[in-house]
Amino acid sequence: MENRGRIRQLPPQLVNQIAAGEIIERPASVVKELVENSLDARARQVEIDIEAGGKRLIRVRDDGEGMGPLDLTISVQRHATSKIHSLDDLERIASLGFRGEALPSIASVSRLRMTSRSGDAEHGWRLDLTGTPEQVLEPVPAPHPTGTTIEIRDLFYNTPARRKFLRAERTEFRHVNELVRRLAMARPDVAVTLRHNQKEVLQLPSAADMTQQERRLAELLGRGFLEHALRLDAEATGLSLRGWIGLPTYARGQADMQYLYVNGRMVRDRLAGHALRRAFEDVLFKDRHAAYVLYLDIAPEEVDVNVHPTKHEVRFRESRLVYDFLFSRVHDALAEVRPDREEWRPTVHSHGSTSHGRAHHGHPPAPSPRPASGAQGGLQLPVAEARALYGREGEGTEAPPAGHAPGRFTALPDVAGDGPQPAEDATGAPPLGHALAQLHGVYVLAQNESGLVLVDMHAAHERIVYERLKAQLRRDGVQSQPLLVPIKVMVTPAEAELAEARQDLFRQLGMEVDRAGPDMLLVRQVPVLLQGTDVERLVRDVLGELNLHGKSGRIEEAVNHVLATMGCHGSVRAHRRLTVPEMDALLREMERTPHIGQCNHGRPTWTQLAMDELDGLFLRGQ
Numbered sequence: 001m002e003n004r005g006r007i008r009q010l011p012p013q014l015v016n017q018i019a020a021g022e023i024i025e026r027p028a029s030v031v032k033e034l035v036e037n038s039l040d041a042r043a044r045q046v047e048i049d050i051e052a053g054g055k056r057l058i059r060v061r062d063d064g065e066g067m068g069p070l071d072l073t074i075s076v077q078r079h080a081t082s083k084i085h086s087l088d089d090l091e092r093i094a095s096l097g098f099r100g101e102a103l104p105s106i107a108s109v110s111r112l113r114m115t116s117r118s119g120d121a122e123h124g125w126r127l128d129l130t131g132t133p134e135q136v137l138e139p140v141p142a143p144h145p146t147g148t149t150i151e152i153r154d155l156f157y158n159t160p161a162r163r164k165f166l167r168a169e170r171t172e173f174r175h176v177n178e179l180v181r182r183l184a185m186a187r188p189d190v191a192v193t194l195r196h197n198q199k200e201v202l203q204l205p206s207a208a209d210m211t212q213q214e215r216r217l218a219e220l221l222g223r224g225f226l227e228h229a230l231r232l233d234a235e236a237t238g239l240s241l242r243g244w245i246g247l248p249t250y251a252r253g254q255a256d257m258q259y260l261y262v263n264g265r266m267v268r269d270r271l272a273g274h275a276l277r278r279a280f281e282d283v284l285f286k287d288r289h290a291a292y293v294l295y296l297d298i299a300p301e302e303v304d305v306n307v308h309p310t311k312h313e314v315r316f317r318e319s320r321l322v323y324d325f326l327f328s329r330v331h332d333a334l335a336e337v338r339p340d341r342e343e344w345r346p347t348v349h350s351h352g353s354t355s356h357g358r359a360h361h362g363h364p365p366a367p368s369p370r371p372a373s374g375a376q377g378g379l380q381l382p383v384a385e386a387r388a389l390y391g392r393e394g395e396g397t398e399a400p401p402a403g404h405a406p407g408r409f410t411a412l413p414d415v416a417g418d419g420p421q422p423a424e425d426a427t428g429a430p431p432l433g434h435a436l437a438q439l440h441g442v443y444v445l446a447q448n449e450s451g452l453v454l455v456d457m458h459a460a461h462e463r464i465v466y467e468r469l470k471a472q473l474r475r476d477g478v479q480s481q482p483l484l485v486p487i488k489v490m491v492t493p494a495e496a497e498l499a500e501a502r503q504d505l506f507r508q509l510g511m512e513v514d515r516a517g518p519d520m521l522l523v524r525q526v527p528v529l530l531q532g533t534d535v536e537r538l539v540r541d542v543l544g545e546l547n548l549h550g551k552s553g554r555i556e557e558a559v560n561h562v563l564a565t566m567g568c569h570g571s572v573r574a575h576r577r578l579t580v581p582e583m584d585a586l587l588r589e590m591e592r593t594p595h596i597g598q599c600n601h602g603r604p605t606w607t608q609l610a611m612d613e614l615d616g617l618f619l620r621g622q
């Protein structure tokens, strides 16, 4: 009977260290927890000091509500929080923290000192924790203004296994820096200072209005982003989406400029990420990534943040609604980037610099990601390079090159005839103006009210053909064709069941998919446009998406990709001589085409040189 059993309750210190394993990965995670606490305490100003990448010291000082001596002692107890009291509170969280485990976890793997003074107290109090389990917690009086300072020294000094995983000082600081920038974007109203080894790295005053907010954003992401971004401000019942989306001309090679905040919390959410990717897909090259800074606000009870200890993930109760809202607002905003809308009308006002290349408002032409060429902006593109891009030198400007479907372009005017009338402004002048001439078979020059319009005729026509093909598809539906030999696709039993249950959906998309065994599907019919593509992978992707959020855009995506390729081949090549009426027809067609700002590959299709910019080129004062 002396056996007390093998199962033991763990000592609190060890419990805290286990929790620390989940939420405290590196110095940056400590900074995140501390700054979030400061924000929850309604701080207006947060100062962060880092030494040796955070390995030696992390100090966060705020001017928030502060804590009295009793709260100081309790704050480092496990599951002690002032932010929620009941399950009810848990289901509508408005604060960043609520689990009450950050301070005890951090205290269990470092040496921690807290000094704090609450608003109504005579003086501040200090509490030192050394990480020893039997320590008595006894705050002592200490001077401090209203607010809190928390100092963490020697992170992981007592957990060598963790310490080993810390990287070089520079690397750890890079993580801290990135994190502080993300937090600073979440709360532009809070002033933020960051120092590393006593050197100031960031100094952001609090931003009250939109101009100051944009200034902060420019500081954090660089000027370029804002110059190539659209501002978004959308509301729907219970949902709001504000922020900036980078234009396709600002697409990036990595997904490293995607900031999404849900109720002020930075999240990496698969559902939201996917909705945004889809929204950009029409205007981006396959391997390019959108840039955005977006703030989604939603009633707290509509989103569950208690999904993961680090709270990076959220779950939306009405996920379909959120998905559609994100997708449609961003998609529509991008579709509006076209010349016949007021906000995209070239402005006559100067933007200051007159040297070159600055285009009409919010839609600068350069530098554009011209693939396979070192060329700079559209305006500086040397003709030789343009030729290299579009065709061989010597391809006559007199006649269309053989095999390039010469009928295509001249077909434009009659298609234009059955469309809506081109948008005209009050004076009756079309936004893209009237054609003047063609330059080296590559550019169309036109004159509009503000000055000179330059159109890359191939890029523009490519977009027109693509949009037309898409419209046709919407009108006539997906044409599909039985396969001579059905394609076998091996899947998991769960996926096979899913495919069986959603056969109707596959059929709608022009695919016939049968279950042929517990983990086997047979594809018997595919859309005509997709014959010859990797059907197996397509089916798997579709199932993966159906699994994730109940619907799939994969087939549509694949069809659009094929259409884009067709658009590219079907459109007019450079070096075709066009008559003035043909050029005018192109301009009018552009004015009524969605997404006309960019070709299918994200390159700009047109740009504006305003009169004052031209004047600037000739040092003509105004």
Ligand code: ADP
Residues within 6 Å of the ligand: 033, 037, 038, 041, 062, 064, 065, 066, 067, 075, 076, 080, 081, 082, 083, 096, 097, 098, 099, 100, 101, 102, 103, 104, 147, 148
């Ligand atoms: P949580 O943030 O989940 O509540 P923490 O362990 O991070 O848990 O903090 C515990 C408690 O300590 C908080 O609920 C809060 O009351 C208090 N606290 C922590 N940091 C601060 C601060 N900078 N200012 C005021 N109170 C703080």
Ligand code: MG
Residues within 6 Å of the ligand: 033, 036, 037, 096, 097, 098, 100, 102, 103
């Ligand atoms: Mg906290």
